Amino acid sequence: MTGVVGPPPAALSPALENLLRVLALLDYNTRLVVLTTALLGLASGLVGTFLLLRRRSLMGDALSHATLPGVGLAFLLAVAAGSSGKSLPVLLLGAAVTGLLGTLLVLLIRNHSRLKDDAAMGIVLGVSFGVGIAVLGVAQDAGGSAAGLEGFIYGKTASLVRSDLFLLAGTAFLVLACVLALRKEFTLLCFDEAFGSARGFPARRLDALLLTLATLVTIAGLQAVGLILVVAFLILPAAAARFWTHRVGPMLGLAAGIGALSGWSGASVSALFGRLPAGAVIVLAASCFFTVSLFFGRARGLAYRWYQHRLFERKMDRQHFLRAAYECLEGCYGRDHRGGLPPNRPLPVRTLRANRGWSEAEWRRMLRQARREDHLERVDRGHLLLSEAGYGEAARVVRNHRLWELFLMKHAAIAASHVHRDADAVEHLLSPEMVDELERELDRRDIPGSPHPLPTAGAEARADPPALPR
Amino acid sequence: MPGREHSARAPLSIHDLTVAYERSPVLWDVDLDLPAGSLVGVIGPNGAGKSTLLKACLDLIPRASGEVRFFGRPYREVRRRIGYVPQRESVDWDFPVSALDVVTMGLYGEIGWFRPVRRHHRERAREALAKAGIAELADRQIQQLSGGQQQRVFLARALVQRADLYLMDEPFAAVDAATQRTLTDLLQELREEGRGAVVVHHDLSTVRAIFDWVVLLNLRVVRAGPTEEVFTEENLAATYGGNLNLLAQAGEALRQREGT
Numbered sequence: 001m002t003g004v005v006g007p008p009p010a011a012l013s014p015a016l017e018n019l020l021r022v023l024a025l026l027d028y029n030t031r032l033v034v035l036t037t038a039l040l041g042l043a044s045g046l047v048g049t050f051l052l053l054r055r056r057s058l059m060g061d062a063l064s065h066a067t068l069p070g071v072g073l074a075f076l077l078a079v080a081a082g083s084s085g086k087s088l089p090v091l092l093l094g095a096a097v098t099g100l101l102g103t104l105l106v107l108l109i110r111n112h113s114r115l116k117d118d119a120a121m122g123i124v125l126g127v128s129f130g131v132g133i134a135v136l137g138v139a140q141d142a143g144g145s146a147a148g149l150e151g152f153i154y155g156k157t158a159s160l161v162r163s164d165l166f167l168l169a170g171t172a173f174l175v176l177a178c179v180l181a182l183r184k185e186f187t188l189l190c191f192d193e194a195f196g197s198a199r200g201f202p203a204r205r206l207d208a209l210l211l212t213l214a215t216l217v218t219i220a221g222l223q224a225v226g227l228i229l230v231v232a233f234l235i236l237p238a239a240a241a242r243f244w245t246h247r248v249g250p251m252l253g254l255a256a257g258i259g260a261l262s263g264w265s266g267a268s269v270s271a272l273f274g275r276l277p278a279g280a281v282i283v284l285a286a287s288c289f290f291t292v293s294l295f296f297g298r299a300r301g302l303a304y305r306w307y308q309h310r311l312f313e314r315k316m317d318r319q320h321f322l323r324a325a326y327e328c329l330e331g332c333y334g335r336d337h338r339g340g341l342p343p344n345r346p347l348p349v350r351t352l353r354a355n356r357g358w359s360e361a362e363w364r365r366m367l368r369q370a371r372r373e374d375h376l377e378r379v380d381r382g383h384l385l386l387s388e389a390g391y392g393e394a395a396r397v398v399r400n401h402r403l404w405e406l407f408l409m410k411h412a413a414i415a416a417s418h419v420h421r422d423a424d425a426v427e428h429l430l431s432p433e434m435v436d437e438l439e440r441e442l443d444r445r446d447i448p449g450s451p452h453p454l455p456t457a458g459a460e461a462r463a464d465p466p467a468l469p470r
Numbered sequence: 471m472p473g474r475e476h477s478a479r480a481p482l483s484i485h486d487l488t489v490a491y492e493r494s495p496v497l498w499d500v501d502l503d504l505p506a507g508s509l510v511g512v513i514g515p516n517g518a519g520k521s522t523l524l525k526a527c528l529d530l531i532p533r534a535s536g537e538v539r540f541f542g543r544p545y546r547e548v549r550r551r552i553g554y555v556p557q558r559e560s561v562d563w564d565f566p567v568s569a570l571d572v573v574t575m576g577l578y579g580e581i582g583w584f585r586p587v588r589r590h591h592r593e594r595a596r597e598a599l600a601k602a603g604i605a606e607l608a609d610r611q612i613q614q615l616s617g618g619q620q621q622r623v624f625l626a627r628a629l630v631q632r633a634d635l636y637l638m639d640e641p642f643a644a645v646d647a648a649t650q651r652t653l654t655d656l657l658q659e660l661r662e663e664g665r666g667a668v669v670v671h672h673d674l675s676t677v678r679a680i681f682d683w684v685v686l687l688n689l690r691v692v693r694a695g696p697t698e699e700v701f702t703e704e705n706l707a708a709t710y711g712g713n714l715n716l717l718a719q720a721g722e723a724l725r726q727r728e729g730t
Contacts, residue, residue, distance in 0.1 A: 053566075127722050184587060187571075192560070192575070194554075197529075199549065199576075201583075245566065246568075246611035246613075247567065251566055380510050428615045
C-alpha cells in the first residue's frame with residue numbers, strides 16, 4: 001500500500017483531518033448519512049416542483065407540523081406495549097398517520113366551511129403543533145428514553161443507525177421513481193386539470209397521489225431536516241429552479257440538483273460540527289441557491305430582467321438620438337441630396353436639442369453612447385457631425401419609424417398629428433421580419449417623407465454651415 | 471318526451487339532465503339530441519349554465535340526475551372520439567411549458583399512463599399547430615403568446631386528437647379577427663369531414679354565419695333546433711328575458727344582421 005498513497009503529513013491538525021474524512025466520505029456512517037440526505041433532497045426537489053406548480057407549497061407546512069403528535073403518540077404506544085419506543089419505523093408510521101390526518105383536515109375545513117386555504121392551513125398547523133408539544137411533554141414524564149424525540153423538530157442526522165438510513169433512502173427512491181414515472185400526468189394535472197380529467201386522468205386521484213408523495217418526503221425528511229424546516233426543503237429548490245427555465249423538464253432537473261446539493265452540504269456540515277443541526281444548514285444552503293437564482297436566473301431573475309431593461313433603454317436612446325439628427329439634417333439641408341437622402345453635414349446642436357427638449361443629463365448620456373458606438377464623427381463649435389456608420393444607422397431607424405407611421409395611418413385611422421407619439425412606442429420593438437412585412441404591406445422601398453413638420457434650424461445655421469473637412 | 475329512445479347515431483344525446491351546486495339547480499331537465507356532423511352553437515346569457523352543460527357532459531362535474539350519451543355510449547367509453555377545448559382563462563398561462571408541450575397534452579390519453587411522449591407524437595403536435603396557423607411558435611413559452619395565439623394552441627391541442635365531436639367553451643372570446651377566421655374555417659372543415667362541434671358562443675351577430683343548429687339556454691333549454699327556425703328575435707327575447715341590457719344587445723345584433 002505504501003507508494004500508492006503517501007502517509008498523511010504529520011503536521012495535519014485533527015480538525016483538518018476530520019474535514020477531509022467527511023468531505024471525502026471516508027467514514028462509512030457519514031457516507032451513508034450524506035448520501036441519504038442528498039437523495040432526500042433530490043426527491044423533495046421533484047415533489048416540490050409539482051407542489052409549486054399546483055400552488056400547494058404551503059400544504060407541506062401543515063403536513064409537517066401535523067406529524068409531531070404522531071411521533072409522540074407512537075412513542076407512548078410503543079412504551080405501553082413494552083418496547084423502548086425509539087424504533088424509527090414505528091415513529092415514522094405515527095408521523096405519517098397524523099400528517100395525513102392533518103392534510104385531510106385542511107381539505108375538510110376548506111371544502112365545508114367558508115374559510116379559505118390559508119386560514120385552514122394556519123389552524124391545522126398551529127393546533128397540531130400545540131398538541132404535538134403537549135404529547136411530547138407527556139412522553140417525557142412517562143419515562144422511557146424520550147430524549148431523542150426533539151430531534152424531529154430541528155433535525156438530527158448523526159443519531160441515525162444503518163437500518164434507519166436504508167429505510168429513508170428507500171422511501172426517497174420510491175418517491176423519485178413515482179414522480180419520474182408520472183411526470184407527464186402531474187404536469188397535465190398542474191396545468192389544466194379539467195382537460196386532464198376529460199382525457200381520463202382523474203384529478204382527484206392524482207392530487208391524492210401527489211399529496212401522498214409529499215407526505216412520504218416530509219416524513220423521511222423529518223430526521224434530516226426537522227419538521228419546522230422540511231417545508232423549506234420542499235419549496236426552496238423548486239422556487240429557485242423556476243428562475244432559470246420556462247420548461248417543466250429542466251425545472252425538475254434543476255430543482256432535484258439544488259435539493260441534492262443542499263442535502264449533501266447540510267449533512268456534511270452537520271457531521272463536522274456536532275452542534276449545528278443538519279436542518280438549519282440544509283435550509284441555509286437551499287436559500288443561498290434561491291437568492292442567487294432570484295437575482296441571476298436566466299429566465300426571470302431580477303438582474304437578468306434589469307439587464308434586459310437597460311439594453312432596451314440604450315436602444316431607445318440610440319434610436320431617438322439618431323432619428324432626431326437625421327430629421328434635423330432633412331430640415332436643414334432638404335432630403336434630395338443623394339437619391340432621396342439628406343446630405344451628412346454638420347448640425348447645429350442647439351436646433352437638435354431644442355427640437356427634442358432633452359435635459360442636460362439626457363443629452364450628455366446620449367452623446368456618450370453615440371461616441372462609444374462610433375456614431376459620431378466629431379462635435380465642436382456647437383456643431384455635430386455623424387459618422388458614416390451613424391448616418392447609415394440613422395437612415396435605417398428613420399425608415400422603420402416612418403413605415404410604422406404610414407402603417408398606423410393607413411390601418412388604424414390615427415390622425416397624422418398623433419402618429420408620431422404612437423410610432424415612438426412601438427418602433428423600438430420592430431423585428432426585421434416585421435419591417436419586411438411593413439414593406440410588403442405599404443409597397444415601399446425608399447425612406448418615406450415625414451408626415452409632420454420637420455425641425456428647421458434658425459437662419460444662422462442655414463446661412464453659415466461651418467465647412468468641416470470630410 | 472317521456473320514454474324517448476336515444477338514437478345511437480346522435481353524436482350527443484342528453485336525457486333529463488339536471489346539475490346542482492349546493493342543492494340549487496344550475497341546469498334543469500336538459501333534453502337534447504344533436505344531429506350528426508353539424509356545428510351547434512350553445513347560446514345564452516351569463517350564468518345560463520353553458521359551460522356547466524359541457525362540463526356535465528364530460529363528467530367533470532357531478533350530475534344530480536339524467537343521462538348523457540355520446541354516439542350511444544357513456545363518455546368514459548368513447549373519450550378518444552370526443553375533443554374538449556376549455557375556456558382560455560381557465561388555466562395559468564405563466565406555466566413553464568412551450569406551445570408544443572401543450573399540444574402534445576392532447577395525445578396523453580392516447581399515449582396512456584406512465585409512457586413517455588415520443589418523437590412521432592411531437593410530429594403530430596407540430597402538424598396540429600400548423601393547422602392552427604402557428605407552426606413557427608411551437609417552441610415559444612406560452613406566456614409569450616398573444617390571446618389569439620393561446621386560443622390557437624388550445625384548438626391545436628384538441629385537433630391533434632382527431633376526435634369525431636368537439637366540445638368548445640367560448641373559443642371566440644377575446645380573439646383577434648385573424649384567429650376568428652381560422653377558427654371559422656377549421657369548424658367548416660370539421661363539418662365537411664362529417665365531424666361535428668358543440669360550441670359555447672357569445673357573439674350573437676355571427677351565429678347565423680357559423681352554426682347549423684343552435685341551443686338557446688338559460689338554466690333550461692329554451693329552444694333548440696336548426697338556426698333558421700330557432701334563432702329568432704322572439705326566442706332570443708325568451709332566452710335573455712329579464713335582462714334588458716342583454717335583450718337590447720340581442721335585438722341590436724339581429725337588426726344589424728337583417729340590415730346586411
